[in-house]
Amino acid sequence: MPEGPEIRRAADRIGKALVGKIVEDGQWPFRTLTNADDLILGHEVLSVTSRAKAMLIRFSSGWSMYSHNQLYGRWTVHLKSTDPRSNRSLRAEFLTDKHAVRLWSATDIVLLPTPEENGHPFLARLGPDVLDEEVDRFMLAEHLCSKPISRKKGATLMLDQRCFAGLGNYLRSEILHAAGVHPDDRPCDLDDETVEHWASCIKAITVRAYQTGGITVADALAEAGKARGEPRRTWRHAVFCRNDRPCLTCGDLVVRKRYAGRRLDYCPTCQPSRRAHS
Secondary structure: OOOHHHHHHHHHHHHHHHEOOEOOEEEOOOOOOOOHHHHOOOOEEEEEEEEOOEEEEEEOOOEEEEEEOOOOOEEEEEEOOOOOOOOOOEEEEEEOOOEEEEEEOOOEEEEEEHHHHHHOHHHHOOOOEOOOOOOOHHHHHHHHOOOOHHHOOHHHHOOOOOOOEOOOHHHHHHHHHHHOOOOOOOHHHOOHHHHHHHHHHHHHHHHHHHHHOOOOOOHHHHHHHHHOOOOHHHHOOOOOOOEOOEOOOOOOEEEEEEEOOEEEEEOOOOOOOOHHHO
16 A cells, blocks of 8 residues: 555646646546536646545635545556556546546545545544654654553554554554664653654654655665665665565564564564563
C-alpha cells in the first residue's frame, strides 16, 4: 500500500495537470460518484492535496472528491490523446484541455462538501499528518508523550494512523532504526532525549522519502549499495527488506519480526530494548 510520501507525490503530479483547469469532460463510473456530472463537470479544480494516505481534489463547485488507494488503487496522468491501455477498472476520469487524469481500481471514493472534509470517518480519526508543514518535531515529541500513545509499543503506534498519519510499513522500520528504538519499546520507557530524537526521525525520514521517491538513506549509502549490486528494495533503505544482511550502521545482521502479520526489520545491536531493563 502506498504510504504518505507516495500519495503526496501523486497529489503533486495530479495537481500539475489539474489545478487551475476546468474539467471539460470525464466519466465517473464508481457507484458513489453518481452526482459527479453536476459537481465536477464544468468546474475548476482549485487544489489537489493529500492527508496521510488519502487524496483530496477540491472543485469550484464547493465539493471535494476523497479517495484512498488502499491496496490496488492507482492514479495515472497522460496527455489527453494518449490511449491508457489498462486492464484495471476505471473509477474516475478527469479530462482538461491537455491532460487525462484517471483513478483505477480504488474502492474508497466519495464526494463531500469541502467544508465537511474533516468529518469524513477516515480523516476525523487521523493523528497529525507528518508531512504537514505546520507539524514539526516538537509537536511530534509532545504527541509521543501523550496518553495513551506513550504506552503503545513503537511497532504498534508507528502504523496507527490515529497516532501519526501517513506512516506505513517501510517508514516504521526506517524511523525506529534511525531513532535507535527497539520495536517493543514504548515512549514511556525512554528518556526525553531519546523521545525527542525519535520525533526528529519521524519528521526527517518521512520528508526525505517524499523528496526522494521512497529512498530513506543518504545518497552516499544508496550509491554504495548500488555499486555492490544490491537490488533496489535493499539499497534504498537502512533496514527495511535488508533482513539477514549486514546493518549499514554496525555490520551486524538485520532481523525480521512480524507484528499482526506485517514485517518489521530492525538491528538488535543498534536498537537495544530499554523496556527489558526498566
